[in-house]
Amino acid sequence: CVTYYRPLTNSRELKSYLHSLYVTAAQYNDPVRNPVSVICGGIDGGAYGSDVLSKIYSGLVALRGDGICFVNPPSTTVSETSEGWGWQTCSEIVFPIGIGSNTMFPAQPYNFNSFATSCEKRYAVSPRPHWVTTYYGGHSIKLILNKFGSNIIFYNGLRDPYSSGGVLEDLSDSLVAIQAAQGSHCLDLVPQNLTSDPKWLVDLRNKEVSIIKGWIAQYYVDLQTLGSTKLSINNENKLFSMK
Template sequence: MACMQLLLLLCLLVSLCNCYRMFGRFSRIPPEPQSDSAVQDQWFEQKLDHFRGADTRVWKQRFYVNDSFTHSDGPVFLMIGGEGSANPAWMTHGTWITFAEKMGALCLLLEHRFYGKSHPTKDLSVDNLRYLSSRQALADLAHFQTVMTEKLGLGKRKWIVFGGSYPGCLAAWYRLKFPHLAHAAVASSAPVQAKLNFSEYLDVVQSSLARNDSDCPNKFKVASATLIQLLNFVENYEKITSDFRLCQPLEINTKMDRAFFLDTIAEYIMDVVQYNNDNREFEGVKTTNITIQVVCGIMANESWGSPYDRYVEVIRTILKATGEKCIEASYKKYVEEMRSSCWEGPAASGGRQWMYQTCTEFGYFQSSDSSSQPFSGFPLSYHVQQCTDIYGNEFNLAMITGAIQQTVENYGGLNIESSRIVFPNGLIDPWHALGINTSLGTDIVAIPMQDAAHCADMYPARPEEPFVLPAVRKLVYELLTKWLQL
């Protein structure tokens, strides 16, 4: 009852679009997946804790199946779910489906624990979130594969795992940790190097913005500096609220309020870069027509006024494309939402869970600490403080740093020791800075994708896509075909 009362209160305070924006820039989750009558929810009895044999608790994990192409000697394709609801659209769309048709593969998609409808615990309390980790997720995959192999009579059919972004990391790590189960892996846009201060993210944003107009990043830098100057005077807050169409009047009472506002506005530009010219319409994403060329075109158009005025116009253009009526930029409200541990809470679609994983495993904090980028005002300390404010005092810099080191030690970071893994990485995508961009041998293959963005190789082909993608898909297919012969 208390959870439902809190939910009703928070629903009065926040707009629906904010739940969507909470995921930040790692793997932006689209709106709730479109229903597909041809793809039905299925459920697997999963262990709660794979690392304590005395714990016999189980829960129901969601998965999907497409057996339209399978034949007895074909492989099994396993798509790994990530930090949001598993989207059934992937069971009929995407590069892996094209491969499955050619190879006669059985296609399975397993939703990640604690996301979507896969609820291992009664709520999202910090005590329960300790069962949320990449290690538990990998063990989920292993148990799922073992049981399904027997249940479906799959015998010795070889399994190939697929994933993009964080699930791309899981794909590589599954092949690393369970080589007897995963025969090969496709790890698209996988930032396998956990890192506390990921200031390089904005370095790549700057270089990507400069591809078509070398002065575009500087215009954003000037606009951002102007915005920071305006924030120094309370009498400007009404103007800023109106300019950026904030949902509530701007209030800056703490350094966290200020940093959160600046980060929130900058995220819109960061997202444009990360997903530049992608093909995510089938997932329900509305912003695929807003590209680097579009935003830099606005920033170059002096008829809009000063660089600050052009920045405002860019944000308004993006809001119109997404259908967002206003921007939630209140740090206080954000923390209130993120602290809610109810499954019905405003951040339970993934925001609370993914932030927990960044605070306890990966870092990945995209700070403005670098001088080679167009924004400022949200340093590393701001990101670390969020962990403390949301989850408690024990989630401090020392704990986070130690957790990240454990992740690197466990998986190897950029020095992964494995085989039969392919790493496609879009060079426009800021996340490629933490990925494997140079092959580590004949069977740990890096594929740098010129002019391509985040997970671009995974999406359905289209005429407007970057010219490199057809060749990338062909190379991945050839590698998998070769590896299946081994």
């Protein structure tokens, strides 16, 4: 561990690691692994002591397993997903999310200038905070999408804190919202596990597949109708030209 992990140089590194750990646990708090309950159970159990740092370590070990090194792992290649998401948040979707003074985390108000500086340093691009409303035409997703959107499923796992900003009700017949009270972030897209997936998750995925199959079937019906209409028009034109 000492050979491969960089030693902590300041408390900010530890705070940043724990912040990422807790946020990820809340976002991906699926009903099988239950990372939030695992962490909280470890903290409450206090297997490594009753002081604050010992309880934090107990929660960490409960989730990640017993070990002596967790923070500052060896540098590895950044995944395409992480790099792509970083690029998107800098070039398209600005998330003005800060931390207030009434949470479990140290207060950290959102600072756009600081965010812009980091984007310019990392990608040589300046963020566009109004890109979304400019591109889509306004703040009301219901009004805008009803004008040109169709065939979208908005899944929201209500365990995911981001669901509070999600689309939680149908916007039209083909702009469909599906809620999962025990679901987490993107759980419907996670590969199935035949041994551990709860029945409600299996049913939810089947519902989504059924909806998508319906869209595809309707597309071919419309395509066939369009072809018949064109054939009829062509025949009428031929008759007109013969006269």
